[in-house]
Amino acid sequence: MTSAKQLRPGDTIGILGGGQLGRMLAISAAELGLKCHIFCPDENSPAFEVADKATIADYTDLHALDSFAADCFAITYEFENVPGETAERLAATSVVRPSAKALEIAQDRLSEKDFLSGSGIALASYQRIDNQNDLENALIKNGGRGVLKTRRFGYDGKGQVMIRSMTDAKTALEQLGHAPAVLEELVSFDREVSVIVARDVTGSSATYELTENVHENHVLKTSTVPANVDQKVDVAAQAIAVKIADALDYIGVMGVEMFLVKTVGGDRLLVNEIAPRVHNSGHWTQDACLTSQFEQHIRAVAGWPLGSTKRHSNVIMHNLIGDDVTGYGNVLQEPNARLHLYGKAEARPGRKMGHVNRLSPRA
Amino acid sequence: MTSAKQLRPGDTIGILGGGQLGRMLAISAAELGLKCHIFCPDENSPAFEVADKATIADYTDLHALDSFAADCFAITYEFENVPGETAERLAATSVVRPSAKALEIAQDRLSEKDFLSGSGIALASYQRIDNQNDLENALIKNGGRGVLKTRRFGYDGKGQVMIRSMTDAKTALEQLGHAPAVLEELVSFDREVSVIVARDVTGSSATYELTENVHENHVLKTSTVPANVDQKVDVAAQAIAVKIADALDYIGVMGVEMFLVKTVGGDRLLVNEIAPRVHNSGHWTQDACLTSQFEQHIRAVAGWPLGSTKRHSNVIMHNLIGDDVTGYGNVLQEPNARLHLYGKAEARPGRKMGHVNRLSPRA
Structure with a gap:
């Protein structure tokens, strides 16, 4: 298939996964006159409610995948x-x-770090950990400290263990079920930031401004734009994101999480991880920009040109996690808040139920 | 049923009609975590693609209506x-x-005018026309000129005949199939404007700023905000819209179309017609305000408080009518434009296929 294929209004985009990101992508596709077909094994997927079609099947069901592929233009x-x-x-x-x-690169923490590092991107130091021996040797080099993370399937703090002593190290691999892992240097960062970058089929890219993120229990709590950083840092971070997208010959929206580290030589940005998809730290774009990250991703997937990433308002995004969602009534009464709910029936602890974008005029 | 009923996230709103307005309402409902059930006789309704459920049935199918009512909280x-x-x-x-x-009031031009007039709202003069005799008598009073409009089912210029002479009058009623009609005075207006007003279950109302509208062949072509009118006119127009909503004990969003007439005594506003629903001249709110008219209507229908109607950007809305839609590729390349397409397969002449909101910073 040629990579420059362009969709027309009325064509169908297929989306693997039916959670809130799939739901918001489907809404953006509909606003552009495109149809969506969601493929997800969970029959209660929030995205089904706003999609033209749904396939409920396992991701390894070849027959279902073939029918899905036949129905979707991209x-x-x-x-x-x-x-x-x-x-x-x-x-x-x-x-x-x-x-x-x-x-493939982004779903394995080790291959991702090797790829980024090989592309000249600055990262915290890391080591491949396959067994207890690897871990102990690595910790000796790192002064006995580090974060051990599984190579695959980690998110929101799941699949990682903080190690502050050799004693912690004894149970660390066991806690991760002895899965192949990576030990990351413990970075003393000043703040966590991210950039949402989009790249289209012609290789043109567009970045949104740097976002300043605060996590609570490893889950994103707030994103603030503009970030409280030097303008040079913002420019540098956007350049890093574009460099990664170019290196991957990427099409679509990608989230690039970084640590901002204060050194005697000045501010330094270390890439923490990349997400090859729309990203929670880009939800603010829905209400502060003309083109949201969701529309941007749909444009790229459709083979269409990217939209403007210009921001018309200042914004703070707050995630509604677990029971936070019970406060929706108060949010509805705030004059500068826009409420987004994901249609999930059960508010389990730690579950992302929605988010709020709180706007204020640009200074 | 109590009129103060409040929905909770996850509840279902039913929408009669599956066109672009239903589609955009369903999208806004989904963003607030509400489900939509669309009832429409046309199996190709654009709104079905973004709704949780669809009923394809005639509006007079009592069995289908009862099932629909049982499924919907509002x-x-x-x-x-x-x-x-x-x-x-x-x-x-x-x-x-x-x-x-x-x-009931809004779907009959005569009862609407009688109601507005009885509520102290200024209108162009009008007369009830049931037959040729009524028409000729009315024209004598009006200097032989006027617009003859059917009382029911008129929209976008359909169901109306311009009369400039007694000769025109001879065939006018025949052209309208001898339907019950109203003769309206021909108003020499300076410009056409409208106000989108919303009113919630507690009787609180919120208005958007005055919109300046340009029609082409009786179909809305552009809406511009801010309108090129005196600030006092804007305030007065918003007050008229609230007065009408209050008089109707209205819940939801309503469009109020008015003529701005220049007189020696100053600017004068005459109400042309009201639309008891979201309105094409309010589409600019989607991209220039935190709360769109669609979200506003859903909030009111859900029994929730209204959102802020504050505008963060200047905006011009252009309708894409018929073949206009083939230019979508150019719109996608405009940095300040947001494209909205309705998912309609066939671009028939005069058919509303989408719209574009073109933004610029507030002065």
């Missing part, structure tokens, strides 16, 4: 843990954006 | 020509917002 995904074989199967008969290769 | 509509019996049937077992009474 296929994308809302999460990076789509099995590699799934993406390859779909790519054989349809267009998959971003590519199966970008997915 | 019911609204996207067009004013819902048969009165339909609204009453639904209101017997569910909550219908705006009320069947508001609908």
Whole structure:
């Protein structure tokens, strides 16, 4: 399939995954006159409610994948843990954006770090950990400290253990079920920031301004734009994001999380991880920009040009996690707040139920 | 049913009508975590693609209406020509917002004018026309000129005849199929304007700024905000819209079209017609305000408080009519434009296929 394929209004985009990101992508596609077909094994997927079609099947169901591919002019995904074989199967008969290769790199923490490092991107130091021996040797080099993370399937703090002593190290691999892992240097960062970058089929890219993020229990709590950083840092961070998108020959929206580190030589940006999809730290774009990250991703997947990333308002995004959502009535009464709810029935602890964008005029 | 009923996230709103207005209402409902059930006789309704459920049935199908009412916590509509019996049937077992009474008044041009006039709202003069005799007598009073309009089912210039001479009058009623009609005075207006007003279950109302509208072949072509009018006119127009909403004990969003007439005594506003629903001249709110008219209507129908109507940007809305839609590729390349397409397959002449909001910073 040619990578420059362009969709027309009325054509169908397939989305693997039916959570809130798939739901918001489907809404943006509809606003542009495109149809969506959601593929998700969970019959209660929030995205089904706003999609033209739904397939409820396992990601390894080849028959269902083939029917899905036949129905869709282009296929994308809302999460990076789509099995590699799934993406390859779909790519054989349809267009998959971003590519199966970008997915493959981003879904393995080690291959991602090796790729970024090989592309000249600054990272915290890391070591491959396959067994207890690897871990102990690595910790000796790191002064006995580090964050041990599984190579695959980690998100929102799941699949990681903080190590502050050799004693912590004894149970760390066991806590991760002895999964292949990476030990990351413990970075003393000043703040966590991210950039949402989009790249289209012609290789043009567009970045949104740097976002300043605050996490609570490893889950994103707030994103603030403009970030309280030097303008030079913002420019540098956007350049890093574009460099990564170019290196991956990426098509679509990608989130790039970074640490801002204060050194005697000045501010330094270290990339923490990339997400080959729309990203929670880009939800502010829905209400502060003309083009949201969701529309931007749909444009790229459709082979259309990217939209403007200009911001018309200042904004703070607050995630509504678990029971936070019970406060929706108060949010509805705030004059500067826009409420977004995901249609999830049960507010389990730690579950992302919605978010609020609070706007104020640009200074 | 109590009129103060409040929905909770996850509840279902029913919408009668599956066109672009229903589609945009359904999208706004989804963003607030509400489900939509669309009722429309046309199996190709654009709104079905973004709704949780669809009923394809005639508006007079009592069995289908009863099932629909049983599934929906509140019911609204996207067009004013819902048969009165339909609204009453639904209101017997569910909550219908705006009320069947508001609908009844607004769907008959004569009862609407009588109601407005009786509520102290300034209108162009009008006369009830049931036959040729009525018409000729009325024309004598009006200096032989006027616009003859059917009392029911007129929109976008359909169901009206311009009369400039007694000769025109001879065929006018025949052209309208001898339907009950109203003769309106020909107003020499300076410009056409409108106000979108919303009113919630507690009787609180919120208005958007005055919109300046340009029509082409009786179909809305552009809406511009801010309008090129005196600030006092804007304030007066918003007050008129609130007065009408209060008089109707209205719940939901309503469009109020007015003529701005220049007189020696100063600017004068005459109400042309009201639309008991979201309105094409309010589409600019989607991208220039935190709360769009669609979200506003859903909030009111859900029994929730209204959102802020503050505008963060200047905006011009252009309708894409018929073949205009083939230019979507150019719109996608404009940095300050946001494209909205309705998912309609066939671009028939005069058919509303989408719209574009073009933004610029507030002065």
